[in-house]
Amino acid sequence: MSDLYPPEFRVDPELPATTDFTVTSVDGRVGMGVRTNKAFTRGVRVAKFTGQLSSKILQHTLQVTPDMHLHDPWFVGLFTHSCAPNCVLDMQRLEIWALTDIGSGELLTIDYSMTEDVLHRQFACGCGSAHCRRWITGRREGPNETGRAYLAGLESKKIKRMVARQPRRGTR
Numbered sequence: 017m018s019d020l021y022p023p024e025f026r027v028d029p030e031l032p033a034t035t036d037f038t039v040t041s042v043d044g045r046v047g048m049g050v051r052t053n054k055a056f057t058r059g060v061r062v063a064k065f066t067g068q069l070s071s072k073i074l075q076h077t078l079q080v081t082p083d084m085h086l087h088d089p090w091f092v093g094l095f096t097h098s099c100a101p102n103c104v105l106d107m108q109r110l111e112i113w114a115l116t117d118i119g120s121g122e123l124l125t126i127d128y129s130m131t132e133d134v135l136h137r138q139f140a141c142g143c144g145s146a147h148c149r150r151w152i153t154g155r156r157e158g159p160n161e162t163g164r165a166y167l168a169g170l171e172s173k174k175i176k177r178m179v180a181r182q183p184r185r186g187t188r
């Protein structure tokens with residue numbers, strides 16, 4: 017039964033069900049996430065998704081066309097961001113595909129910067145991936161003022177750490 021979405025969306029039997037996915041709060045983060053109840057192999061279709069079309073960018077929207085967004089606060093809109101995600105979205109077919117092997121109980125992640133040209137809200141990232149970009153923006157926007165200050169702060173901390181690691185020499 018496709019029971020993750022409200023009844024009006026459940027016409028499609030291929031939509032996800034609570035037997036396969038659990039919407040849950042995520043430790044250390046504000047908001048919800050989605051965990052798997054079974055394993056998925058890299059390269060398979062994880063699920064289909066749906067939502068309401070909106071002309072506005074909201075917290076849980078995903079861009080479909082330059083000026084149309086899909087509002088899904090029930091499933092994909094709740095996926096956690098990662099700079100090295102385990103899922104990628106096909107926004108034409110409204111399908112989720114596994115980029116890596118995904119174990120049962122794992123959080124499903126997508127790269128938010130690929131979901132909208134301009135994000136509802138840019139944010140600092142500590143996803144822990146080796147390629148973490150530290151500050152997440154939409155596809156077609158640079159870091160805002162807060163983001164620039166945040167990244168500059170990280171950079172100056174990094175420089176201070178490098179300087180502190182230099183051997184001292186010639187001090188009197």
Ligand SMILES: [Zn+2]
Nearest residue numbers: 099141143148
């Ligand atoms: Zn990150």
